[in-house]
Amino acid sequence: MRSPQPSFSNPVPAPAGWRRWWRQLPLWLKAAVLPLLGGFCSMTLLLVALRLLPLPDESLLDPTEMDAADGTTLAVWTPKGIRAERVPLEVIPRWLQEATIAVEDAQFYHHHAFNPLAMLRALWVDVSRGRVVQGGSTITQQLAKNLYLSQDRTLWRKVKEALYAMQLELHESKRTILEQYLNTVYYGHGAYGVQAASLLYFNKPVQALSLPECALLAGLPKGPAFYSPLTHFAQAKARQRVVLQRMVAAGYLTQAEADAAYHAPLHLATVHPPVVQAPYFTTTVVREVEQRLHLSPDALYQGGIHITTTLDPLLQQAAERAVATTLPKDRPLQAALVALDPQTGAIRAMVGGRDFATSPYNRAFAERQPGSAFKALLYTSALEHGWTPARQVMSAKTTFLYDEDRLYTVHDFGEMYARRPITLREAIARSDNVYAVTANLETGVEQVIDTARRMGITSPLDPVPSLALGVCPASPVEMARAYAVLANGGKRITPYTVEEVRAPQYGVYQASPQAVPAISPQIAFQMTDLLTSVLDSGGTGASVRRYLHGLAAAKTGTTYTDNWMVGYTPSLVCAVWVGYDDDRPLTPQDAHLAAPIWAKFMGTAQQHLPYTWYRPPAGLVARTIDPVTAKLATDACRDTETDYFLVGTEPRATCPLHPAQRAPLAPGPWWRAWLGRWFGRA
Incomplete structure (x- = not known):
């Protein structure tokens, strides 16, 4: 005999409608719905937070100093520009607004911070080319980057750019965003904003710009250095044509208006005020x-x-x-x-x-x-190759024979020659050309060039006699x-x-x-x-x-x-x-x-x-000579000069024109000769 079934006085109630519906859903559908619900809730919370939080302070962006x-x-x-002057949107020509929208973000008034189609198109082009070719950033995204972010290309920066763009759209109207963008975008050569760009390129306020000028400016932000009309006019014109065609495609211009604007002359500014x-x-x-x-x-x-x-x-x-x-x-x-x-x-x-x-x-x-400023290098080479300050050369108009059969006649400035043998010191002081060419040819032009190269001259130097006179x-x-x-x-x-x-x-x-x-x-x-x-x-x-x-x-x-x-x-x-x-x-x-x-x-x-004047290094000796004979001066010599010689190259004979009445003059302290020449007594 079967046992009687137990009875329950309080049976379990049936599930509520939504619960019954949820339990009846297939497992795969539950797996799809949960992320969507979570994402929707998260996005809602994010949008509420972005709307409640104030926009960042623009001054937090570090400038370049x-x-x-x-x-x-x-x-x-900074993105505010070196000499930025903000202008209201009402002052900015309609052509410039429309040209900017057409070439940078044609769906500006129809999206909320992002343009998914543009982003996908840019991603496809970048992947197919294997490098970053296009950007899918909207005007709002570009403004967020200009106002609040650095220019480094990192994933975290892109995330922040997206968040700031959403926040901008939640806080500001489209007109305000466009106005901010046009007043902060970089147009090249240190000019930020349409007013600075208008003054830089056309030397006129932005409200006075024509359609051709507006189209040219609108094309610059994509590559200010590459499309600058000041340095790459042909590329700037090509970019202007692209902008005008985009305006035609967006319905802002007819093809005839675009063609007329492209062929209209551009009068670029030739005076650019210094900004630093x-x-x-x-x-x-x-x-x-x-x-x-x-x-x-x-x-x-x-x-x-x-x-x-x-x-x-x-x-x-x-x-x-x-x-x-x-x-x-x-x-x-x-x-x-x-x-x-x-x-x-x-x-x-x-x-x-x-x-x-x-x-x-x-x-x-x-x-x-x-010119003769090159002679310091020439005489450096001559001293390296055996010349001394006591070396004398006749200062007179001279014709030199070089390369076996070539002649070169040397003149001094104003035909003002000493018409006597002069020392190296006097040749430098009076900038004698005959002395210089003599030193050049006797030292060897190739040796002079080698010395100049070692001293840092990188420009071409020709191995000719006139090298001594600074013709290169x-x-x-x-x-x-x-x-x-x-x-x-x-x-x-x-x-x-x-x-x-x-x-x-x-x-x-x-x-x-x-x-x-x-x-x-x-x-x-x-x-x-x-x-x-x-x-x-x-x-x-x-x-x-x-x-x-x-x-x-x-x-x-x-x-x-x-x-x-x-x-x-x-x-x-x-x-x-x-x-x-x-x-x-x-x-x-x-x-x-x-x-x-x-x-x-x-x-x-x-x-x-302040400085302390040079002291002679070891290996040099000072000798006072008579510049007329280039021999050691005596107490009877009226004019003298004190020069420094490498040990072993100093003159040893005394001046034959002025026999010593006492012993030959000693060089004395090194500073005495300096003071004598400085005050004109040598």
Whole structure:
């Protein structure tokens, strides 16, 4: 007999409707629904949080800063621009707004921060090309990056960009986002925002831009350096055509209007106001940083980099003042000045022209004929190959035979010859050309070129007799580098402008100056001693000695088109060039302007950078000679000079024209000869 079934007084209730529905779902469908529900909830919470949280502070973005050696700020680049001026959207031409939307984000008014189709299309192109070719960023994403983020390409940065873009769309209207974008986007050459770009490229306010000009500007953000009309006009025009066609596709223009805009002439601005201090120097710094860290031309302008330079602000002011107060205002003469530390090569001051705003070309790197300023290198080579300060050459018009059958006649400036044998010191002081060509041919032109190369001249040098007269062009930077070898005791240095660069995305760069032996300390001292005569009475630089406050070594140089003064103290080397950009001949007045620029600047430098004058190294002996006979002077010689000789090369015979009444003159303390020449008694 079957047992009776138990009875329950409170049976289990049936599941509720939604629970019953959930239990009836297949397992695979449950696995799909759960992530969707979780994602929906998470997205809802994220959107609420982004809407409640305030937008980040734009000032948190680190700018790119460039400092002088003493910490003084030279330039600051941020996404707000060097001279940014925000303008309301109502002022910005409709053409510029439509051109920007058409070429950057055609669905701007129809998406919420992202354009999925554009992102997928860009991803497909990038994958098919094997590299990043297109970006799928919307205007909102680009604005978020410009306002709040650095330019490094990392996954975390892209995530933050997406979040900030969503937050922007939740907080701001489309018009506000477009206005912010147009006021912050980078248009090249340090110009951020449409107002700065309009002034830079067309020298007019943004509201005055025409359709062709708006289309050109709208095409720049994709590649400001590549599409700049100032440097790549053909590429800029090609990009302008792309923008106009996109405007046609978006319905903003007819094809006829686009064609007319493309063929309309563009009147680019020719005057670009300087936007930083020491503009010739800072542009050199930018180029050096790009080369050292392998940066793109626009990377510096995107923020996050700190640059410490070699510039001395006081010396830079002195250099600019010397040029401005010396060059005449009634003719278009140009000048360049380079001053550097002879021990390291650190450039302390640089002027590349009289006005960066009207001519940004940096003449400090322009190769021009150095004229007699090259003779310091020539005589360095001669001393290396057996010449001594007592070597005499007849100063008179001379025709030289070289290469067995070729003739070369040498003239002195103004046909002003001594018409007697002169010593090396006098040849340097009066800049005698006959002496120079003689030394060039007897030393050997190839040997002279070798010495110049070791001293840092990299420009082409022709093995011809006229090499001695500086006919082969060299730049002021090169000449300063070569003279630094004499100033530092014989070591070749490399000029540079950047001491340190700190960039999170690129690492840290620090300069490591190196000095390579080029000539002996004895030869360097001999040449320095001889070059002081240029500033003595009778020297070609004597007229500017009044600007100086102590000893200095220097050499002048003049050709038909170029005027030079290059010289130094133990703490600073300075090269100055004066001439015309079109190589027109110098007037007699023009041909004497480099020396006062050099002396005015060096006078300030002598007070700013005190120094102790050189002492002769071991291996040299001082001898006082009669310059007429180049023999040891006696107490009966009226004119004397004290020179330094390598041991064993000094003269031993006494002056035959002035027999000694007592014993031959002893050289005496080394400083007595300096003081005698300095005050004109030698």
